[in-house]
Amino acid sequence: MNIVVLVKQIPDPAGPSELEDDYTLDRNCKLILDESDSYGVEIALQLRETSGGGEVTLVSMAPNKEVSGIRTALAMGAEKAILVTDDALSGADALTTAKVLAKAIERAGDYDLVIGATESTDGYVGTVPAAIAELLGLPSVTFAKKIEVQEGKIVVQRQTEAGYDLIEAPLPAMISVTAGVVEPRYPSFKGIMAAKKKPCDIIGVSDLGLDVSAGWGQEILSVEDAPARAAGEKIEDDGESYLKIVEFLENKKII
Amino acid sequence: MLREAVRDITTSFGPDYFREKARKGEKTNELWNALASQGYLGVNLPAAYGGGGCGIGELAIVCEELGAQGCPLLLLIVSPAICGTILARFGTDEQQEKWLPRLASGEDRMAFAITEPDAGSNSHHISTTATRDGDIYRLNGQKYYISGVDEAEAILVVARTGVDEKTGQGRLSLFVVDKETAGLTFELIPVEITAPEKQFTLFFDNAEVPADHLIGTEGDGLRQVFHGLNPERITGAALANGLGIYALEKGAQYAKERQVWGTPIGTHQGVAHPLAEAKIEIELARLMTQKAAWLYDNDQDAGEAANMAKYAAAEAGLKALNQAIQVHGGNGMASEYNLAHLWGMTRLLRIAPVSREMILNFVSRHSLDLPRSY
Structure with missing residues (x-):
């Protein structure tokens, strides 16, 4: 089966980060594959292997023709990539991003499935997969933790607070997968060497027939530091303190 | 990306794993096999025999990164670097067919x-x-x-x-x-x-x-051996550089965190400057190691550069580890800080695969054309 995976290339979360004048993240540095997208890549590769054929195509949007993260996913085993890179997209909001990615997905040819992460590690907006599904007229299944392909449809275990929902959807469909549900493979050395030769189609907004000159309906007015963590509650152990810990965890719905 | 991939695999084991296995006299086969299964142990061997089809430069990156994660695997210098190189160059068809796929896959060691x-x-x-x-x-x-x-x-x-x-x-x-x-x-x-x-x-x-x-x-x-010894020196240098990188990272981290009189000890130049010196020397040694690997992989005479790289890397690696231990004070000797157990191997790299004195002899005679002493 043919699968499109959305991969975001982000500044290394472990490194220092800077904001631009418009309060969006400065992305003019080396970008890496967002770890939360590595799960989607792994799932796509597994589904392709199970189906016995087809291609995994990566779709990404990043500045400065950045392909470092794409190369990582190609080294894992994806066949090809489409990268939208355009200065006009600097600071684009989630809806604009979804429009761009939707057009790029259409360019990828026939596909059975589109896979994305539930949210990116740098933006945490989390609306892009559902927006793409709407734009492409696809069923949207979010928070997938397990995906099984059957004749013309998918059966998805959708993560919930209490357990999971079992959802069926016809193909093609758009799925967002939660992090940690599979173990992403390490790229092999041969994979790394092969990735250098795999096709990566680098295009701009005009190649997609889009015009973003009007900008987008979002502006970041100010940014504040996250509030400092408040001092925790101290429990003196009187032999019964475990009950208070259990109560605390129950209140948080952890147990 | 090669470096990152090796780092990712190696950090999933880490220096505790390495130290505990080595202390118990056990092998680090899990790490070896994890690297082998993804093709990282035979990167320099011919692709026709299951290797990566690249050169000593790539193998040196693997060696350096293993050192840099506190998991130096000595047999990489021997099995793929020396034996693999010699077999790929001089072995008969039968010998190559028998051994290269097994060395490339890491299934066998020589x-x-x-x-x-x-x-x-x-x-x-x-x-x-x-x-x-x-x-x-x-x-x-x-x-x-x-x-x-x-x-x-x-x-x-x-x-x-x-x-x-x-x-x-x-x-x-x-x-x-x-x-x-x-x-x-x-x-x-x-x-x-x-x-x-x-x-x-x-x-x-x-x-x-x-x-x-x-x-x-x-x-x-003798001619065949010399083809294997330059890869040995280059990968040995890479391992020493990696150990130096590992030690410096730990030393610098500790110097940033450890406070005695209200400021991190790294604020004091007596602590900072020796680390900075070691950093400079490691980077210089890495550059020479890369030069030697490039010369070797491009079929040029790599003898002088390989010797110099090995000399510089062993000196720099040892200095870095020494200083990292010093920065840690008493903790430098504690097992849990994962430094002192690397002393033996880092010190060894000053002796083997070729001693610093033999390199100085080589440079005196071949690079400076001085009279031979023996």
Whole structure:
């Protein structure tokens, strides 16, 4: 089966980060594959292997023709990539991003499935997969933790607070997968060497027939530091303190 | 990306894993196999035999990164770097078909035996002999400080097959000797190195080696060996550089966090400057290592650069580790800080694969054209 995976290339979360004048993240540095997208890549590769054929195509949007993260996913085993890179997209909001990615997905040819992460590690907006599904007229299944392909449809275990929902959807469909549900493979050395030769189609907004000159309906007015963590509650152990810990965890719905 | 991939695999094991395995006298096979299964142990071997089809530059990156994650794997310097290189260059078709896929996949390891009790760095005076007798060679003699014999399937042995009448020097030949060969025994040499690889003395007592285990032409061994020794020096340098990077990262981290009189100890130049010096020396050694690898991979004379890289890397790596331990104070000796156990191996790299003194001899004579001393 043919699968499109959305991969975001982000500044290394472990490194220092800077904001631009418009309060969006400065992305003019080396970008890496967002770890939360590595799960989607792994799932796509597994589904392709199970189906016995087809291609995994990566779709990404990043500045400065950045392909470092794409190369990582190609080294894992994806066949090809489409990268939208355009200065006009600097600071684009989630809806604009979804429009761009939707057009790029259409360019990828026939596909059975589109896979994305539930949210990116740098933006945490989390609306892009559902927006793409709407734009492409696809069923949207979010928070997938397990995906099984059957004749013309998918059966998805959708993560919930209490357990999971079992959802069926016809193909093609758009799925967002939660992090940690599979173990992403390490790229092999041969994979790394092969990735250098795999096709990566680098295009701009005009190649997609889009015009973003009007900008987008979002502006970041100010940014504040996250509030400092408040001092925790101290429990003196009187032999019964475990009950208070259990109560605390129950209140948080952890147990 | 090669570096990142090796780092990702290696950090999933980490320095605690390495130290605990080595302390218990166990092997780090899980790490070896994890790297092997993704093709990182044979990056320099020919693609036709399952290798990565790249060069010593790539293998050096693997070695450096393993060191930089506190998991130095010594046998990489031996099995793919020396033995793999020599077999790929001089082995017969049968030898290549038999061994290269197994070395490339990491499934088998090959040890390398050149050093002898009475001919340390003087390879011309090797006394282990191989005498042709019909379809076999009989090997007699002794080798020592041979790494990893217990975990190897075979040993690449340098032996004397004759004497050059003009110079009186031994004519050397290389043999692939199966570990199970009758007449070959080996004994552990206890050493103060915390590593999964052990050191051994080998005894050859009329060990019968099939004649088709000879590599290339009889008497061509010295030339063949030199092709393997430059990769050994380059990957050895890379390992030392990696250990230096590891130590510096830990030293700098500790100097940033540790506070005694209200400021991090790294604020004090007495702590900061030695770390900075070590950083400069490591980076210089890395540059020379890369130069040597480039020369080697581009079929140019890499001897001088490989020697200089090995010298510089061993000095820099040891200095970095020494300073990282010093910065940690008493904690530098604590097992949980994962520094002091690397002392033995880092110190070893100043002696092996070629001692700093022999490199200084080489540079005096070959680079500066000074009179030879021996």
